[in-house]
Amino acid sequence: MREQIVDAAFEQFHRHGYNACGVKLITDSAGVPKGSFYNHFESKEALALVVMDRYGETRHLDELRTPDTPPLTRLRNHFDALARDIVEFGYERGCVYGNFSTEAADHIPAIRDGVRAAFDLWAAAITATLREAQEDGTLTNAQSPETLARFLLNAWEGAIVGERAAKDGSSFAAFFTIAFEVVLH
Amino acid sequence: MREQIVDAAFEQFHRHGYNACGVKLITDSAGVPKGSFYNHFESKEALALVVMDRYGETRHLDELRTPDTPPLTRLRNHFDALARDIVEFGYERGCVYGNFSTEAADHIPAIRDGVRAAFDLWAAAITATLREAQEDGTLTNAQSPETLARFLLNAWEGAIVGERAAKDGSSFAAFFTIAFEVVLH
Structure with missing residues (x-):
């Protein structure tokens, strides 16, 4: 049942954002009684942190580490993969990190x-890729x-913010x- | 009373975002009865559009049009002014446009x-400034x-999304x- 709740929360947080996604929306979507939620999670906030971890696994950081591919090509593949995910949703939903940062970072320290x-x-993985490109001379920007x-x-x-509107x-x-x-x- | 409601909505939408800011929060903050809201606005959505217009007047687009200042200096002054506004709020609140785009553009056509x-x-005002800089040779990027x-x-x-978190x-x-x-x- 915990897994069902996390799956549903992943989908609903991504679709509706943090504030518009309540516990009832999540448990309804998971097909479990609302009361069961607190057997598995202390709060919506605690579940949101689990969802962020799981979202992290889908952020194509592996594209940045593909062996035998030039670093700037890996970086391009990384952003191409991120773009494809968003185009697939018709430019809806955006990035869970960006959504949570915008909606909840000011008010909820654990989310922030x-x-x-x-x-x-994520920045560290990009940094390592760029450093490699500077070292092998494919990135001349110093x-x-x-x-x-x-x-x-x-x-x-x-x-992504721009595409949500346009x-x-x-x-x-x-x-x-x-x-x-x-x-x- | 309409003016009081718009002033309060400007503050509360900016502070809490679209979804976490309800009509009651706005009327409480304006010090007016909740029932009076609908004498002045058809919906929270309609008020949000008024707030967006008013927010636009504070976006320092005038910095882009200052006469006798080189175009790239004007652009720098424009972003410096936008940054100051956000630093003043301790990197909280963000940009009303970005917040509304992230939270509401997928679900509310008028907000989108x-x-x-x-x-x-905004992009058109920056475009005009950059075109001027290309024409006078201060911007060589073609x-x-x-x-x-x-x-x-x-x-x-x-x-801004990054600063909300960091x-x-x-x-x-x-x-x-x-x-x-x-x-x-």
Whole structure:
């Protein structure tokens, strides 16, 4: 039953965001009685942290670590995979991290800590890839890889914000053009 | 009384986002009876559109149009002013457009249209500034000013998403470094 609740929460948090997704929506969607929720989770907040962990496993960080692929190609594959996931949902739902950061980080310390840790882990994986590209000479931009990684991660999150409104691919297109043709020169 | 409601809604929507800010929170904060709300507004959604218009007046677009200032300086002043507003709130609250896009654009067509129009207006003002900089030779980057503007606007929105979680200035610093030292070369 715990697994059913986590599966349903993954779907409903992603679809509705943090505030619009209540415990009842989750238990209804899981097909379990609302009362059973608190046998498995202390709070909606605690479940949201489990969902964030599970979401992390789907963030295509493995694309950044594929052996025998040039680092900037791996980075491109990483963002291509992230984009495909969002296009598949018709530019809806966005990124769970970005959604939780926007909706809940100001008000719920544990959510804020979880999002910050997730962004830091992701930024570190991008940083390592960029450092490799600087070392093998495919990235001539000499800015610190940490700064470049944080910028790219945020630019991606912002492209998602843009697509939530436009849903026409223009923000993703601008991201890929400027990130890969200008920033990563 | 309408003005009191709009003032309160501006504050409460910005602080809590769209979903966590109900009509009662707004009328309580305005110090007016909940019943009076519907004498002035058809719905929370209708009031949110009024708040978005008013928010637009505070987005420092005038910085982009200051006469006798070089275009890239105007762009820098524009983003500096936006950053100051957010630092003043301790990196809380974020951007009303970004918040509404993330929380409500998927589910409420009028909010989605409002955010899209606001982003388009903002992107057009940045585009005009960048075109001027390309024409006077201070911007040698030859990418289309529309694409650059959309990328920068989104990168800024994403920097805000990053700061909601980290609240340490690192995402804003990365934005200013990479946007102004790399993208706008």
